[in-house]
Amino acid sequence: MNVPIKAGAGILDPIELLITLPAFVCICFKGDVVAVNKHARKAFGNLPQDQIVGQPFVSFLSNDYQAFGAEILDMVSEETNGLQVKLAPELSDVSDLELFCVMADRVPEGMYVLYGNDITAKIRNSKDLQQGEARYRTILSGNTGMTCEIRDGMIVDINPAGQALLRVVDWQVYEGKGFSTLFHGEYQDLIASELESLCDETTPLPVRMLRSDGTVCDVEMTVASLDGKQRKHLMAQMHDISIQNTALRDLRSVNDELTQQLARVQEQQEMLQEANVKLARVSKLEAVGTFAFGIAHEMNSPIQTLSSNLDFLQSCVSDMGNIVERYGQIVQGETDSGAVLQELRSVQENAKKLNIDYLLDDAPKAIEESKQGVSHISLVVKAMRDFTRRNEGETTLFDLNTFIAEEVATLRRNCAAGIELGCQVEAAPIHLMGEKAELGRALRYIIDNAVWAIRDAEKENGSITISAWADSGSAKIEISDDGVGMEQETLNQAFDPFFTTREVGRGIGQGLTIAHHIVKERNGGDIEVSSSKGVGTVVSISLPLADTAESDDASVADVDVPDDSFGVDSKTILGLA
Structure with missing residues (x-):
């Protein structure tokens, strides 16, 4: 293609100067590109020079401009304010140009010198602004x-x-x-x-x-x-936020009211605690009163018997002393020989009046009754001492099965006739760390209650069963009987100190109280009682198992527990229940 921009054309110097500008410069002739500067070449995707020169200018624009062909150059030249065009998107990041046609009066006809500004960023910002404005209007409405x-x-x-x-x-x-x-x-x-x-x-x-x-x-x-x-x-x-603030004010008002109510509740709690302290004092006084009443009740009868018997024996001693004194006077000759016979008859007559045979017969009985009264008083005193005893017993490691078997063997020898005492234990040892002697005492108190319950049921034959097993880290002991049982009101007071439903002389009601203290306070266990009137009673004990490491040396002793039942007719185990 012969392009009139060679030397001698008179336009080389201005064009060369234009091409050196830091902007898009492209020279076209009859619709084709004949020269570009580096900025135009960059906009055309840095294609090789031979792929740019000789190509229609419109071929570098987007599809929207293809139909215009070479006329696009005339359109640029007619727009004095510049024409915005879009480059083909596959060429480069430059997508929008604002083109001006310059030097039109100094170049041959058919030649166009295009000067352009990259307005890609401007267009993009304008679109973003429009989109933001649209979004803002949407948000606004x-x-x-x-x-x-x-x-x-x-x-x-x-x-x-x-x-x-x-x-x-x-x-x-x-x-x-x-x-x-x-x-x-x-x-x-x-x-x-x-x-x-x-x-x-x-x-x-x-x-x-x-x-x-x-x-x-x-x-x-x-x-x-x-x-x-x-x-x-x-x-x-x-x-x-008016509603929230109103709610907040209401909440603060409610909070203030609750604070005041809480203060009143705390004041009431303090008053209640003070009342509880006073009630505890009253309860202690009541317990002391119950204790005193129980002791007085238990000791009154034997004391009355002792007093009556002492009066009787004192009378006997006085009467017998008079007769013995008269006999002594006769024997020592203080009476005239002629009057001896008459004096003897007088002494004999007085002896008949005194019913000496009755005195000689009843005096030993009175003495025996007095001795029994003293024994009962001694038993009451022992019970008082057991109740108030708080000394620590010896803590030892022992096998529960062996312990129960030994206790049952001992208890059977003292059990009342007609009462069968059974024992059910596991073959494997159950190791406990506790006060073995005290637990034995508690067991005897519980069985003593069971014996009395069977007697109160007026049954010819009764049974008491002691069972032991291990369960979930605890040792379980269960003592069951088929005695008279208890009503709920009685059951509620079973562990109360000195509570008893028996008549005087048949226990002072502290057996279960002491057993409760031994199991819970001294051995860290638990004890419960369940009962049905006319059916029987079950006492359940739970004790913590000893650590396995501590029980390595423990072994189960072979104890022969006979199955027969035997005992003495009227003996009880303790007589303290």
């Missing part, structure tokens, strides 16, 4: 909270939610007014002076808005910039 557009501190727009919050039909009554005028007087200066800086705050600012009708509402406000760091075009969002 659809936001459920109040949204207000602000330019240079003046109100530009308010969304429908804002109109409702301000209680106005047309928001434009606020258009052009200062944004700070929307707020209560105490906040206006703050908002007017600090509005731009509020864009940096991430926490909503609580303020009070002034409605069109003069009422005030509480809102939380956030402010965002729509023009970046310039902060002249802002958007403020307000959310009505």
Whole structure:
């Protein structure tokens, strides 16, 4: 192609100067590219020179311009303000150019010198701005909270939610007014002076808005910039928190009332604790009274018997002393020989009057009754000592099965006739660490109660069964009988000190109390009683097992526990239940 831009054409110097400019420069002749500078070549994707020169200029534009062909160059030359075109998207990142046709009067006909500016970023920013504006308008109209557009501190727009919050039909009554005028007087200066800086705050600012009708509402406000760091075009969002504040005030009121009620409850609790202390004192006094009554009740009968017998024996001794004295006088000759016979007859007559045979017969009985009374008093004193005993027993490692077998063997020898004492234990040892002797005492107290229960049932034959097994880290002991059983009211007081339903002389009601103390307080276990009237009673004991390491040396002793039942007719085991 012969292009008239060679030497001698008179236009080389200006064109060469133009090509060196830091902008898009492309020279076309009859619609084809004949020369480009480096910036144009970059816009064409840095294609090789031979793939650019000689190609139609329109081939480097997007498909929208292909139909124009070479006429696109005429269109550029006709636009004095420049023509915006799009390059083919596959060429480079440059997508938009603003083209001018220059030097038209200095080049041959058919030649076009195109000068262009890359406006890709400008177009992109404009689109982003338009899209942002569209999104903002959507947010502005659809936001459920109040949204207000602000330019240079003046109100530009308010969304429908804002109109409702301000209680106005047309928001434009606020258009052009200062944004700070929307707020209560105490906040206006703050908002007017600090509005731009509020864009940096991430926490909503609580303020009070002034409605069109003069009422005030509480809102939380956030402010965002729509023009970046310039902060002249802002958007403020307000959310009505009047309901929350009202609820908060109500909550504080309720909290204050609850605090007062709590203070009253605490005062009542203190009064209740004081009353409980007084009640505990009364209960202790009542327990002392029960104790004193029980002791008096138990000791009154034998003391009365002792007193009566002593009076009787004193009378016997006095009467017998008079007779013996008379006989002594006769024997010593203090009576005339003639009167001896008469004196003997007088002594004999007095002996008949005194019923000496009765005295000689009943005096030993009175003495025996007195001895029994003293024994009973001694038993009561022993019971008192057991109840108040708090000394520590010896803690040892022992096998529960062997322990029970030994206790049953001993108890059977003292069990009442007609009562069968059974034993059910496991073959494997059950190791305990506790006060073995004290636990044995507790076991005897419980079995003593069972014996009395069977007697009270007036049964010819009865049975007591002691069982032991290990379960979930505990040793279990169960003593069951088929005696008279207890009603619920009696069962509720089973562990109360000195509580008994038996008559005087048949126990003072502390067996289960002592057993309860031994099991719970001294061996860390638990004890419960269940009973049904006319069916029988079950006493259940739970004790903690010893550590396996501590029980390595323990072994189960082979103890022969006979199956027959035998005993003495009227003997009980302890007589303390």
